Every structure is written in C-alpha cells, then in structure tokens.
Amino acid sequence: xxxxxxxxxxxxxxxxxxxxxxxxxxxxxxxxxxxxxxxxxxxxxxxxxxxxxxxxxxxxxxxxxxxxxxxxxxxxxxxxxxxxxxxxxxxxxxxxxxxxxxxxxxxxxxxxxxxxxxxxxxxxxxxxxxxxxxxxxxxxxxxxxxxxxxxx
Numbered sequence: 001x002x003x004x005x006x007x008x009x010x011x012x013x014x015x016x017x018x019x020x021x022x023x024x025x026x027x028x029x030x031x032x033x034x035x036x037x038x039x040x041x042x043x044x045x046x047x048x049x050x051x052x053x054x055x056x057x058x059x060x061x062x063x064x065x066x067x068x069x070x071x072x073x074x075x076x077x078x079x080x081x082x083x084x085x086x087x088x089x090x091x092x093x094x095x096x097x098x099x100x101x102x103x104x105x106x107x108x109x110x111x112x113x114x115x116x117x118x119x120x121x122x123x124x125x126x127x128x129x130x131x132x133x134x135x136x137x138x139x140x141x142x143x144x145x146x147x148x149x150x151x152x
Contacts, residue, residue, distance in 0.1 A: 003045035004036075008079065010113055010128030010148035016051030019043040019082045019109040020058055023137070031058060038082045048112065055110050059135075063110050066141065070133035075142030077132040081109050084144070086136040109134045113148070123147050 006012045020031060021041040031054065035042035046054060052063040059066070077084040089104040111132040117124040128148040135141045 004043065004081070007045055007111075007113060008130065008148065010115075010130075012045065013113050013115050013128065014048050015045055015112075016048050016055075016063070017043065017045050017081045017109070017111040017132075018051050018055050018058070019106070021082075021105065021107050023105070024107045025058070029058075038080075041082060043080075043082055051110075051112075055108075059108055066110060066135070067131070067133045067143070070135070070141035070143040073140060073142040075134065075144055077106075077109060077111075077134050077142075077144040081111050081132055082106070084109070084132075084134045084136075084142070086134075086138060086140060087142050088136070088138055088140045103138050105137045107135045107137055126150075 007015055007017055019041055025031060025042060031044065032042050035044040044054060055063040073087050075084055075087040084106050086104040109132060111130060114129045114131060116127050123129050123145065126147045129145055130148060131145045133141065133143045
C-alpha cells in the first residue's frame with residue numbers, strides 16, 4: 001500500500017497531501033523530484049509541518065488560511081486528491097465542444113485527515129475524516145470532507 005492509500009485509509013493522520021497541476025507547476029520545480037507524477041501534475045504525501053511549508057512555498061499561501069477560505073464553498077474533490085468539480089462550473093456560459101467547463105480545472109489541492117472524535121459529533125463520530133481543499137483555475141477555492149471508507 002502506498003502513502004496515498006494509507007492516508008486515505010486514515011493510517012497517516014499526521015501527514016498532509018499536496019497536489020499541484022502541471023499548469024501551475026514549473027517544469028523544473030524541485031517538487032517534481034520529491035512527489036509522485038500523476039496524469040496532470042504532482043502529488044506529495046508529507047508529514048504535516050513539511051507539507052504546510054511545501055504548500056506555502058509552492059502556492060505563496062498559508063495552508064490554513066487557504067483551507068479557511070475554501071471552506072466557504074462546498075464542492076466535489078476526487079478521492080485521488082488530484083482533481084474535482086468546481087461548484088462555480090456552469091455559472092458561466094463558456095464550455096468547450098464536449099460541454100465541459102474549460103475554465104474550471106484544479107490548480108492545486110491540500111488535504112489532511114482528522115481522527116475520529118465521538119465527542120464532537122457529526123461526521124467525526126462516524127470515523128476519521130478527510131478534509132480536502134482545492135483551488136480552481138477560475139480563481140475560486142472550495143472544500144470537501146468525507147469519512148474514511150465512505151468513498152471507496
């Protein structure tokens with residue numbers, strides 16, 4: 001089982017996942033050397049402190065400030081943490097020949113997991129919770145959270 005699978009299973013609660021799309025990341029970025037290449041970018045699974053520092057270095061934003069901003073909008077983030085559906089897609093008339101929104105692709109994702117906490121209630125009483133935050137090419141940010149195991 002790889003680091004991403006372990007993270008998604010709730011086995012790496014101290015780690016974070018950081019994804020940068022090819023469109024956002026320089027070709028010669030050092031992050032390409034330490035991350036895992038995906039079809040459209042690079043995904044890193046790092047310990048929390050290193051991940052937050054890498055996120056700030058890669059995006060120019062603080063991870064927690066970004067998360068707070070993104071929480072204002074609920075969207076759909078892929079379980080693979082390297083894509084999603086912007087909640088603002090469809091708000092504008094610009095679509096390509098297939099009907100897809102050209103201006104709504106994930107630029108980067110930041111995610112962390114929080115352990116089960118019955119005292120808090122809600123999702124946290126059901127199990128470990130994945131918190132994912134995405135930034136779209138349209139300039140908007142959005143969030144998605146789920147209980148580990150609910151999105152197999």
